[in-house]
Amino acid sequence: MIAMQVGGLNLEVSTNAFLLLSVLLFSLGVGAIVARRNAVAILMGVELMLNASAINFVSFGARGGSIDGQIFGVFIIILAAAEAAVGLAIVLNLFALFKTIDVDQPNLLKG
Amino acid sequence: MLLAEANTPVTDWIYTLVFMAVFVTTLMAGLWVVIARDVIRAGVSLFICLSGVAGIYFFLNAQFLAVVQIMVYVGGTTVLILFGVMLTNRAPVLTSRRATDRTLAGWLATVIVAAPLFVILVGRDLMEKKDVKTANGWFTMKEAAAQAPINTVALGDALLTSYILPFEIASLVLLVALVGSAYLARRREDESGIEGRLS
Numbered sequence: 001m002i003a004m005q006v007g008g009l010n011l012e013v014s015t016n017a018f019l020l021l022s023v024l025l026f027s028l029g030v031g032a033i034v035a036r037r038n039a040v041a042i043l044m045g046v047e048l049m050l051n052a053s054a055i056n057f058v059s060f061g062a063r064g065g066s067i068d069g070q071i072f073g074v075f076i077i078i079l080a081a082a083e084a085a086v087g088l089a090i091v092l093n094l095f096a097l098f099k100t101i102d103v104d105q106p107n108l109l110k111g
Numbered sequence: 112m113l114l115a116e117a118n119t120p121v122t123d124w125i126y127t128l129v130f131m132a133v134f135v136t137t138l139m140a141g142l143w144v145v146i147a148r149d150v151i152r153a154g155v156s157l158f159i160c161l162s163g164v165a166g167i168y169f170f171l172n173a174q175f176l177a178v179v180q181i182m183v184y185v186g187g188t189t190v191l192i193l194f195g196v197m198l199t200n201r202a203p204v205l206t207s208r209r210a211t212d213r214t215l216a217g218w219l220a221t222v223i224v225a226a227p228l229f230v231i232l233v234g235r236d237l238m239e240k241k242d243v244k245t246a247n248g249w250f251t252m253k254e255a256a257a258q259a260p261i262n263t264v265a266l267g268d269a270l271l272t273s274y275i276l277p278f279e280i281a282s283l284v285l286l287v288a289l290v291g292s293a294y295l296a297r298r299r300e301d302e303s304g305i306e307g308r309l310s
Binding site for chain 1: 130134137138141142144145150153154157160161164167168170171172173175176179180183184187188191192194195196198199213214216217218219220221222224225228229232262265266269270274277281282284285288289291292293295296299
């Protein structure tokens, strides 16, 4: 149970609710990566998966009463920002070269 | 302190309602990221979904992380992604050429990933019910002695003592990644496409 103090009130929601949200967001991210062809939409799927894992870390950290989960959350947010920047640079290069960002269009290495 | 005994059913009810609203909003926005045909709409719903995740962090007692999520993710990453969408789509066609014609494969992958995780989650719940008698439901409200630490102080302490090396490495990674992506995405002289580049 995750407890929370609001103005002296003790309120809590079960950890399982957060884990359920994490599971669903993670699998939606996988679905976005598989179903989409647009490279930016695939990046959005990756962002969903990163957020789901961050929720997982933070909820288990809050359950154990430890700060470590939130540390992991901070690092996930930092690395997601770096990943988004590099990914978008690659996507812009892809667009400059091929005039499309459908990921099945660039097939130069295909024999 | 005066409100310490005022944990009435009404406040519990409001708390549950707000939590459920944030939960459902986050989930629906995440679903719309996957199924929206228009990539711009997917980006905007990603914006809503990440804001909902920030709300979830508030419920998890991680206030600092929630504010960081709003500032970095919602304010930075989502705007970056929307820039990417708008720079790489030629108007007026804002959709991908074939947006979601692998829908079946996508749903299959979603279910294949979700099912084992869900089984693990439910199994863990059952095991917990056996030995901890407080776990009596997923959305129950119970009175408990909440010992919430002063969040930001503890986080700053941990970041600058135990986690100082990962913290510095992360800042270096961020610097290198941002400089590198600015270098990669710079405008070149010849914009002749891959045919001109290969000849």
